[in-house]
Amino acid sequence: MLDIKLIRDQPDAVATALADKGGAELIHEILARDAERRRLIKDAEDLKALRNRASEAIGQARRRGEDASAEQARMREVGDRIKALDAEVKTVDAAIEALLAQVPNVPHPSVPRGKSDADNVEVRRWGTPRDFAFAPRPHEEVGEALGLLDMDRAAKIARARFAVMWGALSRLERALGQFMLDLHTREHGYTEVWVPHLVSGETMLRTGQLPKFEEQLFKTVEADEGRTLYLIPTAEVSLSALHGGEVLAERTLPRRYTAFTPCYRREAGTYGKDMKGIFRNHQFDKVELVKLATPAQGYEELESMVREAETVLQRLELPYRVVERCAGDVGFSAAKGYDLEVWLPGQGKYREISSCSNYADFGGRRVDIRFKPEGGGKPDFCHTLNGSGLAVGRTVIAVLENYQNADGTVTIPPALRPYLPGLDRLTPRA
């Protein structure tokens, strides 16, 4: 969330910055509530000061053996008024927090203006889409023809938008995850972390998944306890919540964490969209990248994170482009972000395979991660960054489509061979 002080001090600047993103209309109401809050706090604290002084005097009087019952009765009343004021403060606090939670992050000045993804800006391209001597097929056809991708049985045992991958394709999925983790931990300075896939509602709130995206989450209930846990829609949730409530030493920043986990998403409201194959499923694997950085490091770390994700595609020799998201498309929590879009010959389009964002202090404030400056001084909120490095399911798609052969087989990208000993092509399942 935004710093209320920023809204207080520069309401017009904030409203202007949110022009493309929305939320500017909330500013006025927040200011009104904030003024009310401060008035109430002042009143309550004045009374508390009065009570503290009186209590002191009562204590002394009683130790002298004097009667202080009149003063005690007076303070009892003051106590009741304090209680009432505190309750009002609490109500207003909750209202402000609810309002503040609806205000999106202010885009970084460098972010291009625009309303939708149509206004996103292509930053660079890498690789040349291969020339096919035949009509390249979409991944679901390639996979199903080989008998390795099995959407029907997945639907049978679960429902639509789930997948079953047999044999070598399952191996490919696993190998890709392994390959990405090794790359990021060995070459990019990330620490591999194994995290819970089910987290509390509190964690979902602190990572901005709730309440806004509740309809996208799978929720579990322990039947006999009635307790709720949520399936993570991305490992970003678990990774970025790890240090919630902590104050980190500046010299330990930036911290770079990566995790390979399944991700669970309801995909509500996407009926009919990307229904074929595994492009948009309820369950998919992803290698997630999360960084905690100082404000001074934040944007530099965003650029390097994008390059780190790109490296995966380069090693796999998959053509892609980098797109910077415009102000209207950058995402609720993000101050700046890039998408990596991989070339899918079966679709004849570049499609998103990674999204890297800097949530800046907006994220750090919400999860409450701060750092203590090296030379002393007040703790300040960390920048939190996250990105996919990469979405494994979509990488499988990219491999199936870009490496497909005329005979229906699929060549294994050379960089992946060490992870798939004895396998250089996907062939029909026996």
Add this chain to the structure above:
RNA sequence: GGAGGGGUGACCGAGCGGCCGAAGGUGCGGCACUGGAAAUGCCGUGCGCGGGGCGAACCCCUGUGCCGUGGGUUCAAAUCCCACCCCCUCCGCCA
């Protein structure tokens, strides 16, 4: 699942209902000592919120709150009561 113990500042660890934001230690910062360092000595070292000092930053003053979380008792709660969360030990069960 049964029985018991415990959650205090960056960390360890004291703490009679008022004089406790909290002893002591460690760590950290500064200074002294040193050719430089170690050791030693001295000093300093929490966070949030509100009000004010030039409505900026840094800083200062002042008030208030914070001893797992939330309630309660009381003129007054780290200290008493209740609920919840978490951790630990022993027994049972178990991948």
